[in-house]
Amino acid sequence: MRLDDWRDRLQEMWAPLGDQCAFAAQRADERVGFQETRRFEVGSAFKAFVAAEYARQVASGALDPDMRVTIQAEDRVDSSDMLDQLLDGATIPLQEAAEAMIAVSDNTATDLVMRAVGPDRVRALLSQLGLRGTTIPDSTLSIYKRFRDEPGWRPVACLTTMDDLVTFYTAVVRDGALGSDAATDRFLDLMQQEDLIQGATWPDGARCYRKSGLLEPPPQLAMGMGGAFVSGDGEVTAFAFALNLPFPEDAEIEDSPLEPAARTFSEGLRFAMRELAGG
Known part of the structure; x- marks a missing residue:
């Protein structure tokens, strides 16, 4: 399917979502999208940026992927399915933490990797790649702490545009922007973890x-x-998708007005991904 036809079909499928969704895709020099320059919250999608800087530093020799990092009680963050199985004081190789960060979006693992690479180094990479509309946290723990300490605060993990996400993946996957084949290969190995x-x-x-x-x-x-x-x-073919909806206190996605919107988004996403993959 041609990208402009793909865009028109996805826009039609997501019409009920109005301005609460956005998407973009790029193949060769053709880029299409909807609200692609507007900033959206994309949650843990920012962990790809951390993975890229991690891969770059390992390839350059600045980081040893076999270095063991210690899980302290104060490092614990909710939504850490892999590292929650380990006791306080346990150690794991940095590479395993990076894999958990992508495979199951483990937040404790993410913070261990971010501490090793440095969040400002991740931001510097994004600036180098031309991502002007993207913000990332210092850690996932910082998000939870602020949400707990400031009632009513609207949590922010990663604000970005679909243009920025597509620019990032095009640069890193297609153009070798991490500077070496070794860095690109390590990044790609990590970024297959979610599918695996x-x-x-x-x-x-x-x-x-x-x-x-x-x-x-x-x-x-x-x-x-x-x-x-x-x-x-x-x-x-690089791609990016986002949905941001009001989520009232005590709401549940299932059996609520949120459910039809989430279902519409998911159905459109399945179509979009299959078509981009060639199906």
């Missing part, structure tokens, strides 16, 4: 490198995803 843990497969042998995000404490439900497909002949 979910058992996802794609048409025509396409490979997918992606990170999704979900942020759902009130007052907002945020869903986001960025990534890139690489076809069998090596063609790269």
